[in-house]
Amino acid sequence: MIDLKNDFPILSKKIYGKRLVYLDNAATSHKPSSVIDTISDFYRSDYSNIHRGVHYLSEISSDKYENARKKVSKFIGTSDPSEITFTAGTTDSINQVACSLKSILKGNEVLISGMEHHSNIVPWQLAGAKIKTIPMDDECNLLVDSIEITDKIKLIAISHASNVLGSVNPIKEITEIAKENDIPVLVDAAQSIQHLPLDVEEIGCDFLAASGHKMYAATGIGILYTSERFSDIMPARGGGGMIDKVTLESTTYLSPPLRYEAGTPNIAGAISVGAAIDYMQDIGLDKIRRHEHKVYSHARKRLLETDGLKVYGNNEDMCGSISFNLDNIHHYDTGLILDKMGIAVRTGHHCAQPLMGSLGTEGTVRASFALYNTKEDVDMLMEGIEKVRMMYS
Amino acid sequence: MRDHVQDNIIDQFHGLEWLDKYGLLISFARELEPLDEKFRTEEYSISGCQSRVWIRTYTEGGRLVIDLDSEAMITKGIIYLLMKVVNNRSAQEIVDIDLYFIEEIGLKSNLSPARADGLASIIRRIREVAEKEVN
Numbered sequence: 001m002i003d004l005k006n007d008f009p010i011l012s013k014k015i016y017g018k019r020l021v022y023l024d025n026a027a028t029s030h031k032p033s034s035v036i037d038t039i040s041d042f043y044r045s046d047y048s049n050i051h052r053g054v055h056y057l058s059e060i061s062s063d064k065y066e067n068a069r070k071k072v073s074k075f076i077g078t079s080d081p082s083e084i085t086f087t088a089g090t091t092d093s094i095n096q097v098a099c100s101l102k103s104i105l106k107g108n109e110v111l112i113s114g115m116e117h118h119s120n121i122v123p124w125q126l127a128g129a130k131i132k133t134i135p136m137d138d139e140c141n142l143l144v145d146s147i148e149i150t151d152k153i154k155l156i157a158i159s160h161a162s163n164v165l166g167s168v169n170p171i172k173e174i175t176e177i178a179k180e181n182d183i184p185v186l187v188d189a190a191q192s193i194q195h196l197p198l199d200v201e202e203i204g205c206d207f208l209a210a211s212g213h214k215m216y217a218a219t220g221i222g223i224l225y226t227s228e229r230f231s232d233i234m235p236a237r238g239g240g241g242m243i244d245k246v247t248l249e250s251t252t253y254l255s256p257p258l259r260y261e262a263g264t265p266n267i268a269g270a271i272s273v274g275a276a277i278d279y280m281q282d283i284g285l286d287k288i289r290r291h292e293h294k295v296y297s298h299a300r301k302r303l304l305e306t307d308g309l310k311v312y313g314n315n316e317d318m319c320g321s322i323s324f325n326l327d328n329i330h331h332y333d334t335g336l337i338l339d340k341m342g343i344a345v346r347t348g349h350h351c352a353q354p355l356m357g358s359l360g361t362e363g364t365v366r367a368s369f370a371l372y373n374t375k376e377d378v379d380m381l382m383e384g385i386e387k388v389r390m391m392y393s
Numbered sequence: 394m395r396d397h398v399q400d401n402i403i404d405q406f407h408g409l410e411w412l413d414k415y416g417l418l419i420s421f422a423r424e425l426e427p428l429d430e431k432f433r434t435e436e437y438s439i440s441g442c443q444s445r446v447w448i449r450t451y452t453e454g455g456r457l458v459i460d461l462d463s464e465a466m467i468t469k470g471i472i473y474l475l476m477k478v479v480n481n482r483s484a485q486e487i488v489d490i491d492l493y494f495i496e497e498i499g500l501k502s503n504l505s506p507a508r509a510d511g512l513a514s515i516i517r518r519i520r521e522v523a524e525k526e527v528n
């Protein structure tokens with residue numbers, strides 16, 4: 001077992017006099033000292049605007065920013081950093097794609113799963129597309145063989161891992177079907193980039209979206225991968241820093257990635273993503289994965305063997321989140337009581353109301369894990385659950 | 394202005410640990426008459442609460458009666474206290490009342506609009522109903 005809690009200053013905080021057991025990592029993860037230091041060092045000694053100045057600091061800042069882009073591109077398996085755009089987050093990435101593809105999507109359909117986050121539903125609706133879903137079995141696993149492709153479907157947009165259930169979707173099988181039908185695929189990697197190996201070339205998707213803040217980096221920074229064949233789509237935003245030539249009659253744009261980064265970007269945020277990737281790589285991605293798998297399996301096993309508790313979803317491949325409800329106890333009550341024991345979970349619909357409909361519940365209690373969680377955290381959660389039950393008996 | 398109903402509640406919570414406070418709220422929740430099924434519908438629900446909360450109001454003998462219910466026990470316990478404090482008053486009194494007990498029993502943070510329990514929305518709705526009645 002590795003224990004990385006010491007790398008994360010906030011985790012030594014006492015909550016209501018108790019040790020903080022932070023199990024709300026799917027919402028956002030905490031930041032290691034190395035990331036915090038990188039951000040503060042950047043502002044202290046290197047900060048300036050990028051790509052614009054001729055001066056010393058501007059060059060350093062630009063280098064650091066572009067270096068972060070390179071790290072991201074390597075981390076998700078593309079050899080070409082220009083395929084990475086920095087955005088404000090997963091939601092922003094998806095909205096930008098929806099905006100850029102609006103003319104194709106309008107009046108047509110986007111195929112998603114029934115477990116998508118609202119961020120992978122609403123942008124398509126705003127672009128004027130109708131939503132179609134891939135059928136699921138009783139345990140919320142996608143029935144890929146039942147996918148029916150029609151001419152109306154112009155995009156498949158699918159989460160790699162569910163933010164509610166933790167199930168990992170068969171995205172490779174989906175991209176294969178998409179390829180046969182020449183339909184682009186967007187992968188929402190908000191809940192997988194911090195847990196699973198990602199290789200966009202292997203996956204074969206055209207777009208991939210993720211958030212920095214869920215992978216140990218700052219808030220307000222996101223990633224959008226766009227494959228080469230979509231490198232000339234219309235930018236969702238216009239402004240400074242992305243143009244080639246502007247006249248009052250017409251404008252030509254720079255090549256990607258700058259073409260998609262109008263205005264001054266979140267420079268420190270991007271650099272923090274680079275630092276977070278360094279942090280994970282220094283520990284070793286395999287080691288992290290093995291550790292997380294142990295903790296997740298322990299949680300799943302203990303929750304499943306608890307009487308009077310329903311665990312949602314069941315997939316061969318799971319990571320990150322696990323959702324449950326105690327019989328006859330409202331998820332909100334469970335969450336409130338756990339909170340007062342220092343255990344942070346999330347309750348409610350987790351921005352996935354259509355999935356709640358399929359699960360037949362208004363909401364769940366969700367425990368979600370990061371690399372710093374341990375089996376002991378799981379045991380504390382289980383003690384907390386026992387306490388909740390006692391209070392209701 | 395302080396009133397003895399609220400002071401009484403504050404006394405009951407005085408010196409309790411958090412889990413005991415919640416325990417007390419749960420025991421109050423058990424005493425609350427559930428709202429008739431026909432009022433537990435979308436039409437009577439208050440939005441902005443993570444657990445569904447329903448409100449039914451009517452006047453009886455010059456007094457405004459506020460009936461609340463929720464599916465979550467802790468919310469229901471708070472509702473029970475709210476009903477104890479606001480009921481048996483005229484609409485004008487409800488408009489004017491200072492619900493100081495909430496802060497004093499340690500639930501102030503639950504009043505923030507960002508909180509999922511929507512206590513702020515519940516209170517806002519109660520005041521709206523009372524104001525309408527006054528005008």
Ligand SMILES: Cc1ncc(COP(=O)(O)O)c(C=O)c1O
Pocket residue numbers: 026027089090091092117119120159161162163188190191211
């Ligand atoms: C699967 C999934 N997609 C999208 C998002 C949205 O991410 P953000 O709020 O960082 O834009 C989340 C966040 O919870 C998520 O879990």
